[in-house]
Amino acid sequence: MTLEIQKPRPIWKIMFSTHHTDVGLLYLITSLAALFMGGTLALAIRLELFLPGSQFVSDSMTFNRMFTVHGTTLIFLFILPFASAVGNYLVPIMVRYKDMAYPKLNAIAYWMIPPAFALIWLGFADFTWNAYAPYSVTRAPGPAADMWIFGLKLLGISSILGAINFIVTILKCKHPDLPLSKMPLLAWSYLTSSLIMLVAMPTFAAALLMLLTDRLGLSGFFNPSMGGDPIAYQHLFWFTFHPEVYVLVIPAIGFMYDIIPRFSRKPIFSHVSGIAAFVLLSIVGFASWAHHMYATGMSFTEKTVFMIGTLSAVPASAMHVFNFLATMWGGRIKFTTPMMWAVGGIALFFSAGAGGVVNSAMPLDFMTHDSYWVVGHFHLFVMGTIAFGSFGFLYYIFPYVTGRLYNEKLGKIHFVMSFIGTVMVFFTQHILGLYGMPRRIYDYPPIPEWIAMNQFITIGAMIIGIGMAIFLINIIYSSGKGKEANMDDPWNVGREKYYYPYQSKTPHH
Amino acid sequence: MLIFVISPINFSFALDDDPGKYLNRKAEIWNLFYRMMTVAFVIGSVVSGTLIWLVWRFRESNHKAKKTRYEEQGKW
Numbered sequence: 329m330t331l332e333i334q335k336p337r338p339i340w341k342i343m344f345s346t347h348h349t350d351v352g353l354l355y356l357i358t359s360l361a362a363l364f365m366g367g368t369l370a371l372a373i374r375l376e377l378f379l380p381g382s383q384f385v386s387d388s389m390t391f392n393r394m395f396t397v398h399g400t401t402l403i404f405l406f407i408l409p410f411a412s413a414v415g416n417y418l419v420p421i422m423v424r425y426k427d428m429a430y431p432k433l434n435a436i437a438y439w440m441i442p443p444a445f446a447l448i449w450l451g452f453a454d455f456t457w458n459a460y461a462p463y464s465v466t467r468a469p470g471p472a473a474d475m476w477i478f479g480l481k482l483l484g485i486s487s488i489l490g491a492i493n494f495i496v497t498i499l500k501c502k503h504p505d506l507p508l509s510k511m512p513l514l515a516w517s518y519l520t521s522s523l524i525m526l527v528a529m530p531t532f533a534a535a536l537l538m539l540l541t542d543r544l545g546l547s548g549f550f551n552p553s554m555g556g557d558p559i560a561y562q563h564l565f566w567f568t569f570h571p572e573v574y575v576l577v578i579p580a581i582g583f584m585y586d587i588i589p590r591f592s593r594k595p596i597f598s599h600v601s602g603i604a605a606f607v608l609l610s611i612v613g614f615a616s617w618a619h620h621m622y623a624t625g626m627s628f629t630e631k632t633v634f635m636i637g638t639l640s641a642v643p644a645s646a647m648h649v650f651n652f653l654a655t656m657w658g659g660r661i662k663f664t665t666p667m668m669w670a671v672g673g674i675a676l677f678f679s680a681g682a683g684g685v686v687n688s689a690m691p692l693d694f695m696t697h698d699s700y701w702v703v704g705h706f707h708l709f710v711m712g713t714i715a716f717g718s719f720g721f722l723y724y725i726f727p728y729v730t731g732r733l734y735n736e737k738l739g740k741i742h743f744v745m746s747f748i749g750t751v752m753v754f755f756t757q758h759i760l761g762l763y764g765m766p767r768r769i770y771d772y773p774p775i776p777e778w779i780a781m782n783q784f785i786t787i788g789a790m791i792i793g794i795g796m797a798i799f800l801i802n803i804i805y806s807s808g809k810g811k812e813a814n815m816d817d818p819w820n821v822g823r824e825k826y827y828y829p830y831q832s833k834t835p836h837h
Numbered sequence: 838m839l840i841f842v843i844s845p846i847n848f849s850f851a852l853d854d855d856p857g858k859y860l861n862r863k864a865e866i867w868n869l870f871y872r873m874m875t876v877a878f879v880i881g882s883v884v885s886g887t888l889i890w891l892v893w894r895f896r897e898s899n900h901k902a903k904k905t906r907y908e909e910q911g912k913w
Contacts, residue, residue, distance in 0.1 A: 592895070593905050595912070649884060656891045660902050663892075671892060678884055685877050691867050822908065 346431035349833040351438050352416030353729065356722075358441055359409035360803075365449070366401035367796055369394050374753075374789040377782050380774045391770030392454040393472070399457035400448055400476070403576070404483050407710065409441060410718050411579040412490050415518045417725060419494060421832055422515040424503035429496040433489055440486035444479040451475030456768065458565060461550030461558040465542040477540050484533045491522035491529075498522075513602045517582025520610040521575045527614070528575070532568035535561060559624050566617035574613040576710065578606060580717030581648050584670045587724055588652050591667035592659030593821060597651050605647035612640045622690050623697045631690045638688035645681055649674060664819050665739030669720025672747050676712030683708060683758060698768075701761025708754040719746070719799075726803070727818040728828045732810035738802040745795030752788025756781050 342350045373394055376385045385391045416434065420427055428434045453459075453476035455468040464473060498519045502511065511519075539561065541547040548554025550561040589596045596602060615637030622631055652674050661667065683705040686692050696702060719742070726734050760781045765772060772778055815830045817823060896902065 594907050653884070653887055653891060656895055658905065659895050660897045660905055660908070661892070661895050662897050671888070675885065675888055678881065678888075682877050682881050685873060689869070689873060823911075 346427075346435040347833075348416045348420050348427045348431070348434065351428075351431075351434050352413045354438050355409045355413035355416060355441075356729065358438075358445070359406050359413060362401050362405035362409065362445070364796070364800065366398050366406060367793065369398035369401070371789055371793050373398060374786040376770055377772075378786045379783075380772050380779060382771060385770050388770050389454050392456070392768070393452045395768065396453050396456050396476075397448060400453075400480075403457065403710070404480070405441065405445055405448070407576050407714055407718065408483075408487065410722075411518075411521070411576070412438075414514075414579065414583070414721060414725060415490075415494055417728065418828065419497055419515055419518050420501075421828055422512045423498055423501060424506055425497060425501040428493050429501050430493050434493050437486045437489035437493065440482045440489075444482040444486070447475040447479035447482070451479070458562075459539065460565075461539065461542070461556075461561040462552055464539060464561075465551045465556075465558075466553075468543075470543070474540070474543065477536050477543075481533065481536055484529050484536070487525055488529050488533075491525040494518045494522040495526065509600070509603070513585035513596065513599065513606070514579075514582040516603050516606050517578045517585070520606040521578040524571045524575050524578075524610045524613060528568045528571040531564050535564035535568075538564075559621070562621050562624065563618070566620045567614075570617040570620065571610075571613040573709070574609050576714050578609060580673065580714040581606075583717045583721035583724070584648075584652060584673060587666045587670040587720055588655050590826065591662045591664060591670075591819070591821060592656050593662070593823075594655055594659045597654035597657075601647050602651055605644045605651070608644035608647075609641060612637065612644065615640060616688075619688050619693070622693045635688050635690055639685070642681070642685065645677070649678060662819065662821055664723075665734070665736055665743060666720040666724035668740060668743045669716050669723065672743060673713050673716030673720065676708060676716060676750065679755075680705065680708035680712055696761055698766055699761035700757045700765045700767055703767045704754045704757030704761060707757070708750070712750050712754065716746070716750075719743075722803075725828075726806070727813035727815065728830065728833075730807045730810065731813060731815070731830070732806055733813045733818060734806040734810060735802050738798055742795045742799040742802065745791050745798070749788045749790075749792035749795065752791065753785050756785050756788070760785070 342353060345351070373391070376383050376391065385394070416428065451472035451474075453468065453472040455464045455473060455476075459468075459473075459476070498511070498515060502508070538547065538549040542549055542551050542556070548556040550556045550558050552558060585596060585602060616634055618626065618630065618634040619638045622634075626634075652670075656671075663671075683701075687696065687702070687705060723734055723739050726732075760778065761767075763775075763777055763781070765778050765781075772782070814820075815827055816825045818827055893899070894901070
């Protein structure tokens with residue numbers, strides 16, 4: 329099996345290579361496999377909720393297992409590895425270095441993902457992607473829960489190794505003629521998100537160990553019957569995973585910074601404000617974790633502090649949005665598939681952010697807590713912004729990865745179906761939450777409004793699913809039989825040699 | 838904007854947990870919420886409208902589209 333047209337190599341040579349583009353390809357294939365596996369579970373969840381009563385899931389635990397693995401797969405095995413794939417392909421090129429700083433460490437970081445993938449899917453745990461105590465300590469059935477904990481442990485180590493590699497590559501291996509202030513914004517996005525990862529992840533790594541020893545009965549950190557505090561787990565979890573939201577979203581914004589100027593035929597409006605906004609986001613990301621926990625009995629003062637901390641992310645996010653709009657202003661925009669995804673991503677980023685402002689206001693948070701509003705808000709971010717940015721960039725990087733062009737018409741159909749489906753599913757979930765439907769339930773009373781909205785959402789999910797099937801056909805077919813790309817200007821935007829240097833893919837070790 | 842958002846927080850924050858005060862914290866915080874939503878929806882409408890207009894006006898197929906000055910100077 330070969331995936332490159334200029335230097336065909338057997339797949340096993342790519343698998344055991346440490347060259348950054350080969351490791352990038354492995355990350356890419358793994359993340360796409362996770363996308364389709366996690367997406368299949370999403371469709372199953374939506375089919376179950378099409379009508380009240382049991383459709384094909386007979387008990388709540390099976391349903392809990394389905395959405396636990398769906399969430400874990402799409403966050404940790406699709407979005408993060410996809411960002412790593414792009415970073416591996418492009419960060420060394422952007423800082424003008426021959427490879428990542430530690431190529432072997434890079435390959436090791438990747439090879440921790442397949443066993444983690446297997447542990448998560450073979451275990452099929454049921455305690456949601458949060459694994460909240462005390463349920464995860466006292467009741468969650470093993471070995472599924474323990475396999476999930478070990479899987480996440482591996483993924484955490486992999487993420488930390490990857491983050492160290494990106495930071496060292498950027499700060500220590502950058503070409504001496506390239507000052508940090510001139511470094512492309514996509515590379516800046518990797519620097520800031522890697523720094524967040526490095527600071528945030530060890531906390532959850534510790535929490536996972538504590539959870540495991542609690543489950544084994546060796547300790548009682550989060551077990552109330554042993555004097556432990558389950559709320560402490562929530563603090564440790566969200567101290568890592570609220571910043572993690574920025575680890576996910578910052579590379580997606582970085583992707584847009586590469587796509588939007590290119591197809592607007594203009595340089596980015598303000599390089600400095602892009603850098604400032606990345607740095608600001610990476611700092612304020614640590615000032616808002618407890619907004620997930622307003623309902624746990626925090627004092628009014630604490631809630632106010634975290635409300636202000638959360639709102640302080642708004643100016644930095646707005647800086648990015650205004651930077652994109654100002655770049656497009658006065659341009660001559662070519663609406664290729666990557667550009668459509670990027671613009672759609674900006675529109676949905678703004679909508680998701682507006683919902684976030686509502687969530688951060690503590691009075692309304694009590695009304696929406698644990699309702700479908702939260703599901704809609706979270707998914708509008710991860711699908712509408714992060715996945716849209718990622719899909720756009722996948723199309724953008726496709727000629728560099730394969731040497732061929734994808735089918736433009738199918739790419740646009742994929743975008744239109746995903747955009748319509750995303751609006752149908754996640755906007756409606758906000759309203760469903762305001763109508764009082766709790767999240768994480770597999771059955772619901774036959775309230776006419778709930779039934780109508782659930783059916784509308786399921787139809788939207790099916791539209792996304794069909795779009796994804798078209799996407800799969802497009803990338804598989806185009807990888808082997810697509811038109812050969814002009815590697816200097818794959819989309820005919822009229823500028824010579826702006827695209828990534830194809831020759832950098834030749835392994836030198 | 839700052840006056841809009843910060844002043845109700847100051848009222849509510851200054852009260853802390855002391856009983857017997859006159860201000861109704863719940864009313865203050867709801868007031869803050871509605872002010873924030875007013876600001877959010879106004880800005881949201883302006884930004885979304887701008888985005889839609891940008892997409893329509895600056896697409897290359899628009900009859901008013903012309904080469905950017907960066908294209909002409911080869912500086913992008």
